Amino acid sequence: MTPHNHAKPGDYAEAVLLPGDPLRAKWIAETFFEAPKLVNSVRNCLGYTGSWKGKPVSVQATGMGQPSLSIYVHELINVYGAKTLLRVGTCGGLNAKVKVRDLILAQAATTDSAIVKDRFGPYNFAPIADFGLLRAAAEKAEAAGMRFHAGNMLSSDIFYHADGFAGYGALPEHGVIGVEMEAAALYTLAARFGVKALTICTMTDCLITKEEINAEERQTSLKDMVTLALDVAIGA
Numbered sequence: 001m002t003p004h005n006h007a008k009p010g011d012y013a014e015a016v017l018l019p020g021d022p023l024r025a026k027w028i029a030e031t032f033f034e035a036p037k038l039v040n041s042v043r044n045c046l047g048y049t050g051s052w053k054g055k056p057v058s059v060q061a062t063g064m065g066q067p068s069l070s071i072y073v074h075e076l077i078n079v080y081g082a083k084t085l086l087r088v089g090t091c092g093g094l095n096a097k098v099k100v101r102d103l104i105l106a107q108a109a110t111t112d113s114a115i116v117k118d119r120f121g122p123y124n125f126a127p128i129a130d131f132g133l134l135r136a137a138a139e140k141a142e143a144a145g146m147r148f149h150a151g152n153m154l155s156s157d158i159f160y161h162a163d164g165f166a167g168y169g170a171l172p173e174h175g176v177i178g179v180e181m182e183a184a185a186l187y188t189l190a191a192r193f194g195v196k197a198l199t200i201c202t203m204t205d206c207l208i209t210k211e212e213i214n215a216e217e218r219q220t221s222l223k224d225m226v227t228l229a230l231d232v233a234i235g236a
């Protein structure tokens, strides 16, 4: 149906989880969905639809970075009718108060990317999460006893900064607590097309303390993030 997606209209639910990693999309569908069905495998950027607690839900991998996410999200909204988009990612930590395995709810997303900046001329647009999704995620995370932080996320085009931690400049001292690579484009597209979006990330590597989690812990802590996102997606 598009150069990047061979699903038919109607193949996706209105609520879609968005991991960067295609294998995380497969794991989410096979681990959590009832009756998962593969709906897209173009470029191995896997997409599935199934249900969670009896309600329809989809997952679509976005690849890494804002250009790649923008393609999948643009098509999910405009071709497949997606209305609620929940990124489920991993991120680095920019504040020592955020511990590995903690969840970050990206209330806003700062970015160095031209993909957002170039659209607004003289203005510095502030990409923000949908308040209802953010509030629901915070309430559910609190009720489940999950460690989480709501705050400003950096969506960077650069994974390997030539200047290391110094490359993040004044952002950490202005309350930017994590770094990933997609949320700002997701929020900007959601604003443009009038749909709801939220990014939830698990902090997997602290750029200050250098603490990281291993593969097994990564899987366990991602379960918390995914069940939280699924409950928020279906309004449970």
Ligand SMILES: O=P(O)(O)O[C@H]1O[C@H](CO)[C@@H](O)[C@H]1O
Pocket: 019, 020, 021, 063, 064, 065, 088, 089, 090, 091, 159, 179, 180, 181, 182
């Ligand atoms: O784990 P995912 O969702 O891919 O997210 C993070 O991991 C990738 C970088 O390793 C980037 O996509 C970044 O945003």
Ligand SMILES: O=c1cc[nH]c(=O)[nH]1
Pocket: 090, 091, 092, 093, 159, 179, 180, 181, 204, 205, 207
């Ligand atoms: O984008 C990312 C994701 C995880 N860790 C980082 O440092 N950056």
